[in-house]
Amino acid sequence: MKLTPVMHRYIVHWGEMGSRWGINRSVAQIHALLYLAPMPLHADEIAETLGIARSNVSVGIKELLAWELVQVTHTLGDRRDFFVAQKDPWEVIRVIVEGRKRREIDPTLAFLRNCVAELENDTETPAEVRDRIAGQLEFLETLTRWYESIKGLPRKTLLKMMRLGQKIAKVIGE
Amino acid sequence: MKLTPVMHRYIVHWGEMGSRWGINRSVAQIHALLYLAPMPLHADEIAETLGIARSNVSVGIKELLAWELVQVTHTLGDRRDFFVAQKDPWEVIRVIVEGRKRREIDPTLAFLRNCVAELENDTETPAEVRDRIAGQLEFLETLTRWYESIKGLPRKTLLKMMRLGQKIAKVIGE
DNA sequence: CCGTAATTTCAGTATTTTCTGAAATTCTAG
DNA sequence: CTAGAATTTCAGAAAATACTGAAATTACGG
Numbered sequence: 001m002k003l004t005p006v007m008h009r010y011i012v013h014w015g016e017m018g019s020r021w022g023i024n025r026s027v028a029q030i031h032a033l034l035y036l037a038p039m040p041l042h043a044d045e046i047a048e049t050l051g052i053a054r055s056n057v058s059v060g061i062k063e064l065l066a067w068e069l070v071q072v073t074h075t076l077g078d079r080r081d082f083f084v085a086q087k088d089p090w091e092v093i094r095v096i097v098e099g100r101k102r103r104e105i106d107p108t109l110a111f112l113r114n115c116v117a118e119l120e121n122d123t124e125t126p127a128e129v130r131d132r133i134a135g136q137l138e139f140l141e142t143l144t145r146w147y148e149s150i151k152g153l154p155r156k157t158l159l160k161m162m163r164l165g166q167k168i169a170k171v172i173g174e
Numbered sequence: 175m176k177l178t179p180v181m182h183r184y185i186v187h188w189g190e191m192g193s194r195w196g197i198n199r200s201v202a203q204i205h206a207l208l209y210l211a212p213m214p215l216h217a218d219e220i221a222e223t224l225g226i227a228r229s230n231v232s233v234g235i236k237e238l239l240a241w242e243l244v245q246v247t248h249t250l251g252d253r254r255d256f257f258v259a260q261k262d263p264w265e266v267i268r269v270i271v272e273g274r275k276r277r278e279i280d281p282t283l284a285f286l287r288n289c290v291a292e293l294e295n296d297t298e299t300p301a302e303v304r305d306r307i308a309g310q311l312e313f314l315e316t317l318t319r320w321y322e323s324i325k326g327l328p329r330k331t332l333l334k335m336m337r338l339g340q341k342i343a344k345v346i347g348e
Numbered sequence: 349c350c351g352t353a354a355t356t357t358c359a360g361t362a363t364t365t366t367c368t369g370a371a372a373t374t375c376t377a378g
Numbered sequence: 379c380t381a382g383a384a385t386t387t388c389a390g391a392a393a394a395t396a397c398t399g400a401a402a403t404t405a406c407g408g
Binding site: 004006007009010013017019020021022035036038087089090093104108111115118119122124125126128129132133135136139140142145146149150152153157159161162164165166168169170172173 | 181183184196263264267278282292293314316323326327339344
């Protein structure tokens, strides 16, 4: 796919952002390209457009499929896989947040619970350390409970809640 | 500082988490250590406890100071710098979110605005691409406006708003 | 089934990031 | 000032991560 200068800059920026957040640059670039592309692309075209190896695209796409940020489609008379990205930014963020929560926050919660349980009868670790870990666990639990309760709400409701929050802030700020 | 097994595991876990989120492992470990430590530590002690080079601690600490997650303190009769971490988990998250917003989200917003402006009279880029970028920009702006309005609210108010959200979710969910 | 196109795998290589240790610099007590 | 302690800098080494290309596998039309 031919990239115009703006598209080019967009993809580079997104790759850069990705790597700052612990996402492979190529993966982020593939995602950016598919996010912009008006039509489904096949792996060879992605590789050629981004100037990376075909095999690299294969691995990257697999990751994006696992994240459910990209889907496979097909055309009649073409055996190749074509890929399309989720185009709704709200949905993109939702999927990323949910994924990182499941892959990173949930295991951390389990880990902290385990630490706190062990510290129950651990006499060598200072009490202050135990309290600190317990406090952090409680904080994370508060946050995730909130997230779990609101994550399924329709977008409209979320937007209303955000506007409500802004109003409250305005009143308090005066 | 002598690490008990739980402390050791905690620091390792935190280092691991850090690197998944684009934070240098040593920096994350130094932060974890100072977060647990009941008293201020000096650089040599940090290096020895974590088994990393003194110079590495120097660089890591500088970064944590820049993030304002760690502060320097001194003791009478001791020329060395001692370091303490911010211990309140709410404050830790607040500082991290604010920092990443300033360093990454704000420049991205500026970048997207620039893209949209250029696309005004760019005939070679498909209209669909322009709309996509504009949509993403609007989304990000909605999110940051909300964040900016509530970020200064007292913790109590935030907690109330979270509980309110959970109630709304419960009612809608029924 | 067969032949070929498409895709995936993965060992080796390249690149990027992180870390070290020695040297330079800064700081302070005397 | 000066001496030594504390800290920082930074070039080079080490480690981690990402990428390539060739070979293997899979998938499909005929």
